[in-house]
Amino acid sequence: MASFTSDLSLIPKPLPKTLRKTISRVSLSRKIVPFNRLKPKGLTMHVASAVIEPKTEETEEFLSLGFDVVTEAELAEKGFLGLRKTKLVCTVGPACCSYEELWKLAMGGMNVARLNMCHNTKEWHRDVIRKIKKLNSEQGFCVSVMIDTEGSQIHVADHGAPSSVKAEDGSIWFFTTEQFEGCRPFTVQASYEGFAEGIKEGDELVVDGGMATFKVIERIGNDLRCKCIDPGLLLPRAKLSFWRDGKLVDKHHELPTLSTKFDTDLISSIVMLYELQDWSDIEFGISEGVDFIAMSFVKDADAVNHLKNYLSTKNKFIKVLAKIESLESLHKLEEIVEASDGIMVARGDLGVEIPLEQIPTVQEDIINLCRQLNKPVIVASQLLESMIEYPTPTRAEVADVSEAVRQYADALMLSGESAVGSFGEKALSVLRMASSRMELWSREENHQSSVPQHKLGISLPDQIAEQICNCASQMANNLGVDAVFVYTRHGQMASLLSRNRPNPPIFAFTDEKSTQMALNLQWGVIPILVDLSDDMDDNINKTTDLIKAKAMLKEGDTVLIVSDVIPTGSTPTVYQSLQVKIIS
Ligand SMILES: Nc1ncnc2c1ncn2[C@@H]1O[C@H](COP(=O)(O)OP(=O)(O)O)[C@@H](O)[C@H]1O
Numbered sequence: 001m002a003s004f005t006s007d008l009s010l011i012p013k014p015l016p017k018t019l020r021k022t023i024s025r026v027s028l029s030r031k032i033v034p035f036n037r038l039k040p041k042g043l044t045m046h047v048a049s050a051v052i053e054p055k056t057e058e059t060e061e062f063l064s065l066g067f068d069v070v071t072e073a074e075l076a077e078k079g080f081l082g083l084r085k086t087k088l089v090c091t092v093g094p095a096c097c098s099y100e101e102l103w104k105l106a107m108g109g110m111n112v113a114r115l116n117m118c119h120n121t122k123e124w125h126r127d128v129i130r131k132i133k134k135l136n137s138e139q140g141f142c143v144s145v146m147i148d149t150e151g152s153q154i155h156v157a158d159h160g161a162p163s164s165v166k167a168e169d170g171s172i173w174f175f176t177t178e179q180f181e182g183c184r185p186f187t188v189q190a191s192y193e194g195f196a197e198g199i200k201e202g203d204e205l206v207v208d209g210g211m212a213t214f215k216v217i218e219r220i221g222n223d224l225r226c227k228c229i230d231p232g233l234l235l236p237r238a239k240l241s242f243w244r245d246g247k248l249v250d251k252h253h254e255l256p257t258l259s260t261k262f263d264t265d266l267i268s269s270i271v272m273l274y275e276l277q278d279w280s281d282i283e284f285g286i287s288e289g290v291d292f293i294a295m296s297f298v299k300d301a302d303a304v305n306h307l308k309n310y311l312s313t314k315n316k317f318i319k320v321l322a323k324i325e326s327l328e329s330l331h332k333l334e335e336i337v338e339a340s341d342g343i344m345v346a347r348g349d350l351g352v353e354i355p356l357e358q359i360p361t362v363q364e365d366i367i368n369l370c371r372q373l374n375k376p377v378i379v380a381s382q383l384l385e386s387m388i389e390y391p392t393p394t395r396a397e398v399a400d401v402s403e404a405v406r407q408y409a410d411a412l413m414l415s416g417e418s419a420v421g422s423f424g425e426k427a428l429s430v431l432r433m434a435s436s437r438m439e440l441w442s443r444e445e446n447h448q449s450s451v452p453q454h455k456l457g458i459s460l461p462d463q464i465a466e467q468i469c470n471c472a473s474q475m476a477n478n479l480g481v482d483a484v485f486v487y488t489r490h491g492q493m494a495s496l497l498s499r500n501r502p503n504p505p506i507f508a509f510t511d512e513k514s515t516q517m518a519l520n521l522q523w524g525v526i527p528i529l530v531d532l533s534d535d536m537d538d539n540i541n542k543t544t545d546l547i548k549a550k551a552m553l554k555e556g557d558t559v560l561i562v563s564d565v566i567p568t569g570s571t572p573t574v575y576q577s578l579q580v581k582i583i584s
């Protein structure tokens with residue numbers, strides 16, 4: 001049986017009395033260790049009292065080892081097994097875009113910052129990206145950057161008011177494509193010219209997956225006059241879907257995956273080649289050196305392949321994530337997962353396209369498929385929605401977060417909670433605490449998820465790599481090693497290890513910056529940038545000595561070591577290896 005302790009057990013003692021009080025209830029309170037204190041003496045600090053402190057000699061020293069400050073502090077605090085495995089993504093918005101606010105999120109465990117290109121200007125996004133890069137280079141963080149393309153937001157509607165507006169039963173509303181400033185009573189602006197195309201009298205217009213429902217009573221050109229038949233709230237920028245005879249009217253297939261609204265001269269040549277749009281967002285991502293591009297409303301593998309080909313012609317190592325948020329993408333799920341570098345279960349729009357009660361099973365199916373095919377997967381939208389306004393989550397929200405962790409998603413994402421919410425940092429700490437708790441429970445109860453049966457490798461070296469990682473993960477659990485070290489240029493073996501979700505953390509040593517930033521999204525992987533030589537023994541000795549010198553490894557600790565670095569210039573015969581090292 002797992003021991004039942006209060007959540008306070010996750011917080012190192014002793015705690016100041018005042019702090020104990022504040023976290024006595026559900027203890028989802030945040031805690032922060034000053035980054036330049038490498039071995040905090042069991043004391044944690046509240047964010048409120050944390051200040052940005054200048055770099056010290058100590059920070060310089062571990063920067064050379066490529067360890068990030070947050071992992072280092074967490075390791076000193078909780079030991080190897082206590083390191084959080086589930087990665088955290090935060091959407092950056094007006095509520096968290098200053099240097100100090102971003103610093104707090106980074107301290108709070110943000111692994112990836114997401115910028116939703118649907119909102120705000122390029123200048124605003126550029127400014128945020130630069131601040132994050134500055135935090136990484138000057139303060140020792142390792143936060144990756146993801147941009148999320150606008151996609152075909154055909155059905156966003158806005159009533160113009162800053163907060164929600166109630167639609168009463170029987171009230172008559174006008175949905176128009178006419179652009180106007182401010183708000184007009186009973187009028188909602190649709191963002192897309194052809195939003196009413198193909199829509200007939202009697203169809204149902206559903207707002208935000210069921211917040212409110214209208215019946216179409218008349219179509220006037222591009223506009224619709226509707227009667228509210230299920231009252232509810234209309235939020236600013238709400239999502240619309242149309243239903244006929246109990247089925248979704250699928251309008252996405254009429255639209256390209258990426259919207260064309262910018263930089264026409266740049267686009268025209270590329271569009272002809274790839275039929276892709278949203279190039280302005282993509283060019284922006286390339287020029288700002290982002291680590292991930294999340295593609296909205298992906299319809300099939302072609303869309304992903306187009307973008308990946310384009311990035312490779314430009315020699316850019318940006319990972320392409322496909323967002324699963326339409327019925328069509330569910331129909332082509334396997335080919336999309338295979339083509340992409342990772343997946344986002346975008347439950348916001350998905351919940352508009354499929355009945356809400358199907359979301360939990362669809363989510364689990366997507367996560368399992370991603371593990372089979374070895375692609376990282378993010379669970380996104382409404383994880384802690386009530387925390388946009390309130391300082392504590394609902395029990396149901398904590399249960400939802402825990403369920404995603406139990407399903408072994410690689411990462412959890414905050415949207416409005418961090419972008420516009422009043423309690424972004426607190427929401428992040430809820431994710432952190434809930435995932436640590438569920439990971440501990442899964443481990444203690446031995447809810448080991450079995451090794452994925454699906455064989456990936458085709459070439460012999462790939463098959464060897466896969467088998468080594470499967471065995472290594474099992475060995476790591478059976479022997480109870482303290483950590484797994486993997487030496488990897490492109491991250492392949494690190495992700496094959498992660499796919500097995502082993503108990504100990506996976507330290508991935510790489511000499512490629514892009515590999516380090518990409519591995520930030522993978523379950524249980526701590527990517528570390530180091531110089532790697534062709535001499536593997538030398539690499540192993542050098543890194544273990546450095547970590548030992550920092551008192552992170554001690555005599556008697558066992559480390560399982562996996563390597564896939566191909567010595568340059570030599571013929572690759574057997575280049576993968578597996579060994580267990582007992583630290584002396
Ligand atoms: N860069 C930004 N600038 C302003 N507001 C933002 C930004 N990013 C996100 N938001 C706000 O946070 C909310 C939640 O974010 P997200 O889930 O990414 O977008 P959406 O609700 O459009 O799907 C958005 O509706 C928007 O109000």
Ligand SMILES: C=C(OP(=O)(O)O)C(=O)O
Pocket residue numbers: 116118148296323325345346347348349350380381415
């Ligand atoms: C993450 C999502 O996409 P966006 O926020 O861009 O609508 C979603 O729909 O859940």
Ligand SMILES: [K+]
Pocket residue numbers: 116117118148149150151296
């Ligand atoms: K988007």
Ligand SMILES: [Mg+2]
Pocket residue numbers: 296325346348349
């Ligand atoms: Mg969406």
